[in-house]
Amino acid sequence: MKRPLGVTLVALYRFSLAPFWLILGFWFFSGGTWELIPAKQSLIVVAVALLEISLGVGLWRLKNWARILTLVLSVIWPGPSLFGGLIVLYCAVYLGNLDRLLAMPWYGKLVVGVEPVWRMAIVVYLLLPHVGRCFRALHPHEGFNKETGRPLP
DSSP states (O other): OOOOHHHHHHHHHHHHHHHHHHHHHHHHHTTOOBTTBOGGGHHHHHHHHHHHHHHHHHHHTTOHHHHHHHHHHHHHOSSSSHHHHHHHHHHHHHSSOHHHHHTSOHHHHHHHHHHHHHHHHHHHHHTSHHHHHHHHOSSTTTTBOTTTOOBOO
16 A cells, blocks of 8 residues: 555655654753753653654554544644644733733744644644545455555545
């Protein structure tokens, strides 16, 4: 069975997040600090990196558990997610930290602005019927045209 291009892109996205979390976790472990996460939490950050790798592998292999967990985490993840972006914006506007948000470097604004849209696109894509059939196929050709490898209507 062929893996859809969109699933490949989401799996690669998950793989690309893992090095970021690993570097951040080891930085915290070596004594680096950030006002939002104490250095003691470095093991949690490394665990998040391992979760990202697991999700990437699961999506790459078309495992339905990885699809469901990706859907859940794309919506409720407290960092740069749908609700996280809104929380950051709310804190900036209503709690008087708008100057800090505007002084944020371009990549910070990208995360706050584009990341929630990207995660919404992931949610919508993974909920499409033909994508769900790819994850639920028990047999390599179940739900697919044997000649073209495309999902059946």
